[in-house]
Amino acid sequence: MGAKKRPFYRLVVADSRAPRDGRFIEIIGHYNPIVDPVELVIDKEKAQDWLKKGAQPSDTVKRLFKQVGVIA
Template sequence: MAVKIRLRRMGTKKKPFYRIVVADSRSPRDGKFIEEIGYYNPLTAPKEVVVDSEKANNWIKNGAKPTDTVDRLFRENSVYNTEKDSKDTAEASESEATE
């Protein structure tokens, strides 16, 4: 089963609101999904994106592929920062401090 992280359109006509969901790639855009991990509101002045980054990283680690739009939203909102990355930066800052 190919799993994707994608946007599910909600809201009314001409006023879109999206939920970020994990779904089987064969299911329809607004159809059945496995888990909701956040939402995206493009209509607010600063576009509002709320994502549970722990769940998102867990799904990505298990093989889920984000769509292009979701990938861009994740990059803009630092969802891809993992514990390993934060440990590497902490070690680098410690080595700079000791030198």
């Protein structure tokens, strides 16, 4: 996703054994840090559902979840 000097990120649920850019289970949102204001779209229901199932967000995703109120 994105292009050279134009980052764009998908927020996905992936198995910890899968490669970083490899197969994922579900897309739960996206993040575009280039636009002003920053575009951050997260499906809160899906995110909370996966957290209840035991998914562990990365530190960066945890920070983004806090920004939109998925976690306190």
